Amino acid sequence: MQRDQIDGRQVETRWLGGSCTAAGGQPRALVERLSSEGPRAALTFAGQGVDALAELRAVLAICPQARPLVAAASTALADLSTWRPFRWSGLVDHGIDPLGWTEESTPLPPAAYLSSTLVSQPLIFTAQIARYRALYEQGLGRALRRGGVSALTGHSQGVMAALLVAESAEGRIQTERFAEFVRYFAWQGLHMAQSAERVTGDGEATPMAAVSGLPFERLAAIVARLGEGLPAAEQVHVTLHNTRTRFVLSGAPARLGALHGALEKVAADEAAARKAGRLGGSPLRFTWEWLTVGGPFHSPLMAAGRAAMARTLGEIGLRFDARKLRLPVLDPADGTPLNEARDLAEKLLDSQFIRPVRWRETLRGLAERAEVDFILDCGPGDGVARLSAAATRGAGVPVVALCTTAGQESLFTVGAAVPKALNYKDFAPKVAALPDGRRVVDNRYTRATGQAPIVLPGMTPTTVDAAIVCAAANAGFTAELAGGGQVTADILDRRLAEVADKLAPGAAVCFNALYLDPYLWNLHLGSQGRVLDALRGGAPICGVTVSAGVPPVEEAVALLDSLVQSGCTLNAFKPGTAQQVTQVLRIAEAAPHHRIFVHLEGGKAGGHHSWEDLDALLLETYPRLRAAENVILCVGGGIGHPERAAALLTGTWALRYGEPAMPVDAVLLGTVTMACAEATTSPQVKRALVDAAGTVEWVAAGGTGGGVTSGKSSLDADIHYLDNAAARCGRLLDQVAGDAAAVAARREAIIAALAGTAKPYFGDLETMTWAKAVDRLVELTAVGRDGAYEDGRWPDRSFRARAAAFIRMAEARLAKAAGPSLLDAELRALDAPEAVRDALIARFPQAATTRVHPADARTFVREICTLPGKPVNFVPVIDADVRRWYKADSLWQAHDDRYPADAVLVIPGPEAVAGIERVDEPVAELLARFEAATVAALSVEATPRARRHGADHLPVLVGVRPEPVGGELCLRPGGAPGARNEQTDWFAYVAARFSGPVAELFGAGQVTVGRRRARNPVRAVCRPFGGSSLWLDASPDGELRVLTWRSADKHETAVLRAVGSGQVEWAVYAVALPDTDPPVYRVRFDAAAVEGEPAFVVAADAERDALRDFYLASLFGAPMTPTPLFEEACARVTVDAARARAYARLTGAGAGEVPLNYAFSLVWEPLFRVLADDELASGLLRLVHLDQRIELGAAWPPKPGDELTARARVVRVEDVAAGRTIIAEAMLSRGGVPCAKLRSSFFVRGDHGQTPWRTRAEEGLNAELLLPDPASAAFLG
Structure with missing residues (x-):
């Protein structure tokens, strides 16, 4: 393993054949690594609601050492059952015999008896400690002795098991103390059962119910409203806080039933309100489950049982002493250490009887302890482990359910995968200090794109125009061209040409395409695929955002494959619901080789909108989105102020919901850019946008708020409008749309309303x-x-x-x-x-x-x-379709200064419109202002970085081991000579491992040739074939100065060399013809002065000339002068006997004469001089020969040694989207007598559909002209 520094970050490099081993040499199981030096674990124990006997059977089958404990439990419980309080209770008629029931030596009682609180509590405790003993013997005991366990807790009664382990020396359970705890649980079960007799079940209703689907604040408000004015005995209590939206309630069954009914009514009312557009955010959806329990546990309704248990503890002399706890034990009621309790017994009684279990808060506190790296759940069952995983989600602390086979394997098996858990802190932004002195945001988005995490999204009509999109892109921001306004192939072609003209060299934009608009989708990316054609033609498009719907998985993956192949890597899907997020995640799973940007949009967006709350959507989908490693999360909808953007990017927005910080990777700013200087919005509409107050509240359908209203579009979809005369007219039409009678009844009002808009009634x-x-x-x-x-x-x-x-x-x-x-x-x-x-x-x-x-x-x-x-x-x-007539194509008027602001439909979002502070703020300044707010919100030290773009981790170089050779680093791919090594991606490795323009150009996927984006030719040449080699000459600080690639046969060499500030010379040397110098293709790339992925630009003329010189030198041994299009090239050629014979042998032609097809070789030089014209030369490497025809002349065949005249000219050029067809004619003659006439067709692959002329040709016309007199002839002469 090798450690490297990349932009100040420590990274690890792994070579093929290497392995990560623990200190000491040999791999070890996780349990053997747990120690006081770290990593360390916390132990948790489950509470009620598990099958204790099944757990006991499983434990005793693998751990005989646990049997004495179970036997001790049976003995203690058998003795206790003879005591009068138990005998007279009527609750232990079948006794309590954990060992007998497990080994089936005692008849098994009915299930209801086993689940009763008096029986189940000691039974569950026995199963817990038995399982713990088995784990102890498997290796957990050694971890405890090494200090590898740092804390314990338990859910409900599970805290008692944690207490017993914590007070046991080195975690070894003493049988006598264990038996005391068993008796405690029997007494506790008895008092709880007797206390619960006051609250009996009623049919399926019981004293406890589980509810999920709503946060605590909402549940508590409904509970409080329902219980207002009622005595304490009739109140409902929230007693188990399991997750953010999962709770258990305790109370009288009748009161719980009333709460259930109240929740159902709220859900029904909100669903109706949501359907009618009167409710924003998600309507209440909940699940309810009656629990089979014996009482309203963890609530004040168990106070009598608590008092009785306190007296019993005094009578039997059972003591609990916090000073005897050797490890911290957290109280599940509030997460505080029980070790600090003045009276531990009192606190335990409160915790067991009347205080709620706040498991989520307890586990979050446990996971945030610096000394907890894993949470090991000892069961029984894995139910609490699942709750714990939900409670600690995002903390980076894995929860291992040790009652499952998988959990035990991960803890005890050597070589097993170490459990991992997402840590949301890994997604937190940092501050980067760039060489130019700027402090900028550094996060997953900036490293993936090289651009700021502030996106200008596609929105009709604002980003239909090129100016604002290009201004944002030129300033280093991701900007989308709205496809909604590119409604014909002609408009699209002209718009993309304008975009190319306005963009700085190397800059590019994204294209926003509407999936659910069949016409536009087919035009842009479907059957007609004009955007794909434009990409093949070099249009400056770096990504496509699919909005207004999510395609099926197979279609989406095929689209991604096509886009990436065309050089588009910033590709996004735009879900607006949890279901759509699920669909996008299926796409991400099916395409792990692609990076996918998710643009999650809330319902407060401008224009068409959903009723989904952005925060609620994030809370529901964030864990799944972050679990997908190839997904980058961007959000939008209602972001109008820099503070809101900063909260989303830093993740602090989630703190108000009791969640850890949940940072997103980028934010989308739509509405707030509508009045920018580059927007073509009319001046009066810009002023109206500034004047709109906006509102943080939802604007109901047909209602208004903050100067914004929500109505219906021509598609009958919800849409936000600026509240003005045009919108009020729209609301009137919403009321009558589709109803001919209603339209007729209000005909005059409708005509009058239309008259005040930019779309009036034509008239009768x-x-x-x-x-x-x-x-x-x-x-x-x-x-x-x-x-x-x-x-x-x-x-x-x-x-x-x-x-x-x-x-x-x-x-x-x-x-x-x-x-x-x-x-x-x-x-x-x-x-x-x-x-x-x-x-x-x-x-x-x-x-x-x-x-x-x-x-x-x-x-x-x-x-x-x-x-x-x-x-x-x-x-x-004025008919039933009047709304459709009015609202179809009704947004462009807001960009026409002839219409008053009151007369046009404008579509800002209700919340973000408040963030439009002034008219004509440059879009680059606005976007930069939002990023600066995030930088200011990050109180962290800036890390120096050469540029924003860069890998999160150093790529693993598979199949290659770098070898130092004479001051250089040499990479040699494995495999057969000339065979492509598919596993080796040395482009990404070199770009991440080294700095400087040479490394950046080597790793770049695209370059810009003139105004066209093209695949990086360096990648096409320097492929990692078996036997090839890559030589890297870098400075001590890691800047790559020279990179040399050599082919396996050593015939080709390519060199990248830094030659100036941001300049790289790219030279390719090929095999030389005899007695000639090696042909060389040499151009200079300039690093583009735009932010983003490293971009390099070469002038189109320079690239063309270099390619032409290389091509002609490869064919003829020296550069040649090209001939202008449609002009004739001429050359003198000699028929070489040896060449003619060789040609005949290689082609199978008859011996003794010049083969017919040899005529093509004889016109080779003039033919390629005309094909090397300035306009045609850039396609030489993509040129293929389609066909040829030869007409023989009187002087055929020529003889060896004959001197011939060869002439050639291009006569026709046809350009289409698929490529260019070139037709050339050539003539061979000897002494003025024709030998042969040749006509050849060539095809150049690639999009040539954007050229001004579809067909150009030069045709000769033969015509007779009869002159009437000698004077006419003299005039023409």
């Missing part, structure tokens, strides 16, 4: 003249400003098409005879819609008086307004 078309109707259509829809994503005067080309359809319908109605249309086939006339309108009225004066026919009005609504494309920006008809 059948009452309008054609002139008025056309004028109204132009007024409403010809509102384009010739923007980049508009169709001139039309916001979308579909608006132009609808206007054309309506005008043609008008022409058809108004024309008295056939004639030409006012519109041309390309609809260019509609570039000036007012002119077309005026021309229509001029041609058809009757348009000013002729009304639109009702049939035409229906056609307008049903056919023209529903043409595919962008939905109309008005309401065409």
Whole structure:
């Protein structure tokens, strides 16, 4: 094992063949490692509700040493049963004989008798101590003697077993003292049973019930409300606090039944309120179980039994002395050490009879003790062990159930896996000090992405535009382009081109795709897959976030495989419910080779929202999310203030729920960015957002709060809106949606409300003249400003098409005879819609008086307004679908400064909107402000780091052992020469082990060539094949200066060398042709000045030129001058006899003549000069030969020694998404006489769908021109 320092962190390196062994040489079982020097364990014991006889049988079968203890228990209990209080009680008619019942020498009593409190308590205690004795003999005793046990406690009566062990020297139980404890439990059981006679069962109802599903504060409030004004005897008491949401109640069965009914009513009322949108967060869901017990234990209702037991202790002389405890024993009632009790007996009686068991608090306190590394539960059973594991979840202390085979194996078996438990502290953020002096957050997200843990998520319409997304990405933040606004292939292509132009070199964005929108999903990632095509074409997309639904596991894994293969590694799913989290975790389990980002969103998000509370979702799903090692947790929904973001990132948000700190890895900031400077939100809407007060309360459906309302979208889904006239109109339409009669009854109110919005009613078309109707259509829809994503005067080309359809319908109605249309086939006339309108009225004066026919009005609504494309920006008809007409595509107007803020629909979240402090705050400043708050909240010393990105742990280098050789480190993969060593990932190892740009470039997955992202060529060349080697030359401080890779056959060499500040030279040397220098591909990469994963940029021209020179030198032994596209290259070639014969032999052609296909070799030089044109050269390494045709000329075949002229030119280039097809023609001639004409087709793999021209060609035209006279000929000459 080797220990290294990486950015100030101690890490361990393991080599293949190495092993971790305990000090002293040989591996040891965990129990043999427990000692006062650590690790140390705490022992726990269970309470009631277990099958004690089954436990006794199992113990006696493996541990004969325990039999004397069980026999002593039977003797003591047999004697006690003869005492008058027991004989007269009527509760021991069958006696109490643990040994006889276990060995079946005594008839077994009925189950109800065995479960009675008087019988079960001594029986369970006997089983506990018997099991403890077996464990003691197996090795636990030696651990106790070495000081390996640091504390004990027990659940309910289990604390007595802990007490007995703690007061026993070296943990060895004395039989006499054990028998005294057995008699104690018999007396305790008797007094409890007699005290419980006052509280009897009623049918299935008993004096105790288990309830789960709600936290203590909520349960206690309902219990208090139900018991208000009742005497103490009729109160219900929470007596066992097992976990945060699991409790046991004690009380009269009738009162417990009343509580059960009250809980059912609350659950039903809240479910109804949730369904109606009047309740945010989860409605009450609980489970209830009546417990088969003899009394209301651990409650004041057992006070009479406690008093009786106190008298009995005095009478029988049984004593408990805290001073005799050799180990700390924690009171399960409050977690305090019983060792400090002034009167231990009084405290024990309180604990056993009337005080509640607070197991969760006790176990958390136990786990947080510095000297507790494991919790060993001695049973009986594993029920309490499971409670303990839940109670200590996140503390990093494993709970081992020693009554199970697996638990015993993990403790006693040499070589068994040491139990592990999640420690939430491992996810806590730190502060990193970067070389530029900045103090930044350092956590799992920053190390995985190299970016700040503050994410700009995809949200329509704010991040539909490129400016705000690119500004955030350029400043070192993860930013998502919202797919909801990329509604056509053309818009998507143009948007991605704009993104590429606005991004700094090396920066990239994520793409947010909507899974439950079939059209958009198919367009982006489904059947059409335009985003995947863009990735293959080098679009600057580093990840995809799947929102609005979670795909099935197989589909999701296939998508992840495809994305990662295309260079996307920051891929996320966006669950909004616990069920969706479960689905994402199934995906993570099925794809352990992928890192998955989970964007967990609460119901206070802007826009479409759920009613799920973010904190509740985290509390329910956090342990499972953290158990998935390949999941990174990001959260959002309602985060509007830096303090809230800091609480989530540091985990302190969970403290108010009694949980340990539960840090998340990143936060999503949506609403709070809507008024940023780069957002295209209109100035008046930005001001309205700043003015909205916001609220921390849930805004009910149809209600308002803090300037925000919750209504329904066109999809009939819940959505938050800014409360203004447009939203109030929406609420009116929510009330009547789908109800034609209700719409008709409120028709005038609806029209009036629409008039105050950016989406008014078109008007009653059948009452309008054609002139008025056309004028109204132009007024409403010809509102384009010739923007980049508009169709001139039309916001979308579909608006132009609808206007054309309506005008043609008008022409058809108004024309008295056939004639030409006012519109041309390309609809260019509609570039000036007012002119077309005026021309229509001029041609058809009757348009000013002729009304639109009702049939035409229906056609307008049903056919023209529903043409595919962008939905109309008005309401065409007041019918049952009026809400859908109004709310479809109704968000873009908030980004148009011609509409008042009151007239547009705006979708902030109700809580986060309060965090919008000012208009036009730069998005980078806002996001940085949130990170700075987290840094300020972390009162820890900053750790120096070279950069944010980095591995959490040094990768294990499998199959390779580094060897120092002459001042360098040499890595040699195993395996057959030339065979790929799939186990070796030396890219990740070198990037983590060394520093500097050479190591970073070697480990980078992608590089940027010009404006295109591409796979890192270094990874393609320097693969760990068997027999290859990697040589590392580093400075003493770990900065890698030179990296050299050599192929197994030593024919290829690749070198990475630091040549300047952030510059790396990349050189690849290939085998040289005879009498030539080795071809070399040499470029310089510049480290990108953006935060994120290490990014390197090379100019597209430099990369192309280096590739071309290398390619041509490899073919011809020296660089050659390329020929421009469509121009001709010419060369003189000599037919070499030896080469021609060799070609014939290798291809199987006949001897004695030049083979036909040899013509291709003769035109090789000019052909590749034209293929090496500037525009084509970058594809040379991806070029494949599709086909060729040869036409023979009169001078064929040439003779050896003949000098020929070879000419070639490219005649056609076709670009599609799958690749580029190139057609070239070549001519061989001898003395001006044609030998052969060749036509070859080539294909270059990769996306070329973004080029301006689909097809380019140069074609020769042969035509005769007849001249009328000599003067014409002279003019042309």
